[in-house]
Amino acid sequence: MKLHFDLATVLQGDYGALFLHGIELTLAMTGLAWLLSLFMGILLTLIRMTQLRVATSFVASYVAYHRNVPMLVQILFWYFGIAAILPSGLQDFLNDYNGQFIFAVIAIGLCSGAYLSEDIRSGLRAIPYGQFEASRALGLNFFKAMRYVVLPQALRNAIPPMVNHAVLLFKNTSLAMAIGAAELTYVTRKIENETFLSFETYLVATVVYLVLSLAIMMAGARLAAHYRIPGVK
Numbered sequence: 001m002k003l004h005f006d007l008a009t010v011l012q013g014d015y016g017a018l019f020l021h022g023i024e025l026t027l028a029m030t031g032l033a034w035l036l037s038l039f040m041g042i043l044l045t046l047i048r049m050t051q052l053r054v055a056t057s058f059v060a061s062y063v064a065y066h067r068n069v070p071m072l073v074q075i076l077f078w079y080f081g082i083a084a085i086l087p088s089g090l091q092d093f094l095n096d097y098n099g100q101f102i103f104a105v106i107a108i109g110l111c112s113g114a115y116l117s118e119d120i121r122s123g124l125r126a127i128p129y130g131q132f133e134a135s136r137a138l139g140l141n142f143f144k145a146m147r148y149v150v151l152p153q154a155l156r157n158a159i160p161p162m163v164n165h166a167v168l169l170f171k172n173t174s175l176a177m178a179i180g181a182a183e184l185t186y187v188t189r190k191i192e193n194e195t196f197l198s199f200e201t202y203l204v205a206t207v208v209y210l211v212l213s214l215a216i217m218m219a220g221a222r223l224a225a226h227y228r229i230p231g232v233k
Contacts, residue, residue, distance in 0.1 A: 005200065007200045009195055009197060009200070010191055010195060010197055010200050010201050010204055011204065015191050015194075018190065019184075019187060019188075019191070019208075021187065022182060022183055022184040022185075022186065022187035022188070023184055023208060023212075025101065025181070025182055026173050026174075026183040026212075028101075029101060029105055029108070029181070030166075030169060030170045030173055032105045032109070033104075033105045033108040033109040033112060033173070034109070034112070034166055034169055035109070036106070036109025036112075036113065037108075037109045037111075037113040037115075037116050037165075037169065038113075038116060038162075039113070040109065040110060040113025040116070040117070041112075041113045041116030041119070041120050042120065042151065042155075044059050044062065044063070044113065044114070044117035045117050045121055045124070045154075046143070046151075047059050048117070048121065049124075049146065050142075059117070062114060063117060065114075066111045066113075066114035071107070071108065071111050071172055071175055072178060074107045074110075074111055075103070075104055075107040075108070075175055075178060075179060076178060077107070078104075078106055079099070079100065079103040079104075079107075080179075082103070083099065083103065098181075100179045100180045100181040100182075101176075101181050103179065104173070104175075104176035104179065104183075108169060108172055108173065112165060112168075112169045112172075115165050116158075116162060119158040119161040119162050119165065120151075120154050120155065120158050120162075122157075122161065123153070123155060123156070123157035123158030124150065124154040124157075126154075126157045127150060127153050127154060127157070131149055131150060131153075132145055132149070132150050134149075135148070135149040156227045156228070159223055159224040159227060160224050162220075163217065163220025163221070163223070164220075166216055167213050167216050167217060167220075170212065170213060171213065174209075184205060184208060184209070185205065188201055188202060188204070188205040
């Protein structure tokens with residue numbers, strides 16, 4: 001049996017442009033969700049550090065929810081559940097301005113933020129408590145001590161696990177396909193359905209995911225080496 005291999009068809013013309021659009025949307029979704037997750041990770045860490053029972057219980061519940069509910073379910077909940085209770089005017093706005101993308105970014109970012117908060121918390125544990133006490137002795141209040149002394153070191157310590165979660169976040173953007181966000185996996189399915197070139201189409205998607213994941217890992221490794229605290233292994 002003669003095998004037919006037609007890679008050019010899925011890389012040229014409209015299909016090539018569709019692949020590029022999917023890659024651009026995936027990278028945009030990854031970047032925005034990562035920023036949201038970093039913000040949430042830092043915020044949750046600061047809330048936990050207050051040592052208030054209500055605050056720590058809230059953070060623990062937040063982390064437990066996002067770590068035990070599948071991300072796909074969370075994306076569906078935001079798109080179909082949360083969207084349904086929004087004011088009609090806001091629903092119309094989201095429908096006109098790519099609501100699938102927005103809800104996917106929110107769901108992925110909030111979920112990843114729970115994991116990042118644990119990474120940052122681990123980074124905090126590597127910092128001697130004496131540094132926090134010294135910063136307070138110099139007249140810094142809790143938030144200034146965290147901002148200028150403790151948190152920067154915690155983030156530097158947490159770079160390796162944060163990079164791992166960045167790669168995981170990037171791959172999880174493929175779940176947005178379930179709500180119709182035209183990211184890489186969505187356009188891959190669309191091209192495969194139209195061309196019936198299953199091997200070629202999924203080969204391209206596989207290579208793109210692999211290359212971008214390795215690029216994130218390499219960039220993260222260089223970042224970790226650059227910001228590594230001297231004397232910390």
